[in-house]
Amino acid sequence: MTLELALVIAALLFLAGIALILLRRNLIFLLLGMELLFNAAMVIALVGGARWHSSTGQVLVVFIMALSGAALALTLALLLRVKQELGGDTVDALRHLREEADE
């Protein structure tokens, strides 16, 4: 019962992350949604590890943490650069960049 409820929590996190990425315009919220997606994957890996009593689930979670940290550092640096170059921190600033490139 606990494992099923944990899977429900993972589904909630995944839905919230997808909704954040699709609905919000601020890039910071997009990155927060990405973190929620990584956390949903971590919950699922831990549920698998607890179900079969294996340490592989936790090892996978440690690697996911390192990967999400690396991805977040890169994207935050890109976000600061976007703010410097384009003067906005929303998705609209990036769309503006594409229109300029097309012309």
Add this chain to the structure above:
Amino acid sequence: MIVLLVLLLALIVLMTSAALLVVRDPMHGAVNLGISLLALSILFLVLGAPFVAALEVMLYVGAILVLFLFAIMLLRTPVQPEPEARWRPGFWWPGMLVVLLAAVLIILFTRRPLFLAVIREIGPAMIGRALFGPYLWLTEAVALLLFAVIGAVLAIQRREDHDA
């Protein structure tokens, strides 16, 4: 009792995720994400992973969230005067979240042996043995990746043309 605890955690995650969808200030979003991550670390403890629970608090709440806070503070434009159109006056939202987290912690620490009977723990020793045993090359690859990220961030932030 363990089902009640996990249901409370699901409630906290649902509330903070819903708040993430509607808050306007990125700082409020970061705080809500922090509460969500704390609830998730308790969930990891319940799932029999104390090492990952500690890592969640140290890495996510301690490092990644602080990274978000730095980015938000660097991104904040000082010119817009914020017309004070806050439709949520007061502190009832974080207060409610804190009360829920406190309830979860009380349940957790009073009924801990009962939980350990349901799901057996896998301690840090087994994880370390797996990380530096069969997964040694993967661990080293991740270390190399994190080192490369430092270089990539420096390359992104480098400016050639102006105010060098």
